[in-house]
Amino acid sequence: MAKDKYHELVKHSLEKEGWTITDDPLYVDTQRRKVKIDLAAERLIGAEKEGEKIAVEIKSFINLSQVYDFYRALGQTLYYSMALEFVESDRVLFLAIPDDTYFDFFSEPITQEIIKRFSIRLIVYSIIDEKIVEWKK
Amino acid sequence: MAKDKYHELVKHSLEKEGWTITDDPLYVDTQRRKVKIDLAAERLIGAEKEGEKIAVEIKSFINLSQVYDFYRALGQTLYYSMALEFVESDRVLFLAIPDDTYFDFFSEPITQEIIKRFSIRLIVYSIIDEKIVEWKK
Numbered sequence: 001m002a003k004d005k006y007h008e009l010v011k012h013s014l015e016k017e018g019w020t021i022t023d024d025p026l027y028v029d030t031q032r033r034k035v036k037i038d039l040a041a042e043r044l045i046g047a048e049k050e051g052e053k054i055a056v057e058i059k060s061f062i063n064l065s066q067v068y069d070f071y072r073a074l075g076q077t078l079y080y081s082m083a084l085e086f087v088e089s090d091r092v093l094f095l096a097i098p099d100d101t102y103f104d105f106f107s108e109p110i111t112q113e114i115i116k117r118f119s120i121r122l123i124v125y126s127i128i129d130e131k132i133v134e135w136k137k
Numbered sequence: 138m139a140k141d142k143y144h145e146l147v148k149h150s151l152e153k154e155g156w157t158i159t160d161d162p163l164y165v166d167t168q169r170r171k172v173k174i175d176l177a178a179e180r181l182i183g184a185e186k187e188g189e190k191i192a193v194e195i196k197s198f199i200n201l202s203q204v205y206d207f208y209r210a211l212g213q214t215l216y217y218s219m220a221l222e223f224v225e226s227d228r229v230l231f232l233a234i235p236d237d238t239y240f241d242f243f244s245e246p247i248t249q250e251i252i253k254r255f256s257i258r259l260i261v262y263s264i265i266d267e268k269i270v271e272w273k274k
Binding site for chain 1: 223
């Protein structure tokens with residue numbers, strides 16, 4: 001399945017940069033609701049490097065509607081950010097997206113404004129080169 | 138289809154309160170992308186009353202996973218809010234949700250915190266009484 005491949009690709013790309021994958025999936029306990037996301041292989045993962053802890057939400061954006069994929073990615077990212085603030089505030093959340101989506105959909109003014117306004121941190125990965133091409137913090 | 142019923146129910150509930158439905162669906166032009174939402178009958182509508190203009194995103198929350206429904210609703214609401222800021226900043230956006238969802242999922246601390254942090258305005262509607270039971274501005 002394509003989404004699984006993307007998931008593994010991002011994990012390996014992080015490892016190439018010296019990160020250790022500590023949690024796959026990463027569970028974030030939000031009081032009443034344990035957020036367990038493995039539906040459609042879109043799991044949140046946890047990684048560490050030199051004392052820095054991150055959570056990565058890996059998105060493939062392979063559905064027909066990019067805007068629909070974006071609605072869910074945005075909502076999910078903000079929900080996770082809030083959940084992490086509650087339970088593990090030293091872990092920083094990144095949304096990982098493919099480079100073609102980054103240069104296409106994410107270059108639109110409205111998308112850029114949303115990313116800026118809500119301080120969404122991005123990891124841009126290349127499917128062809130199998131590596132991370134940009135960190136947007 | 139259930140979603141269509143909810144859509145009509147909210148429209149009629151607004152009319153009962155003296156609103157005129159001006160746009161169904163409401164199109165919001167976001168520069169490159171014309172946001173046209175009629176997939177699964179989850180259309181944005183426009184309404185007016187005494188010079189006040191609103192946009193209403195009607196959600197049924199009838200899927201199995203409330204948290205997944207919420208991700209999309211949240212992302213979509215923030216996207217529309219931004220789009221309206223760009224093109225029609227005097228129109229105020231509301232997210233319409235059923236009362237059972239409001240008293241259940243939306244009462245969780247994390248959901249409440251998100252609603253507050255991102256200033257999401259809600260219309261809570263009753264399916265049984267076929268009317269709006271609360272406006273949360």
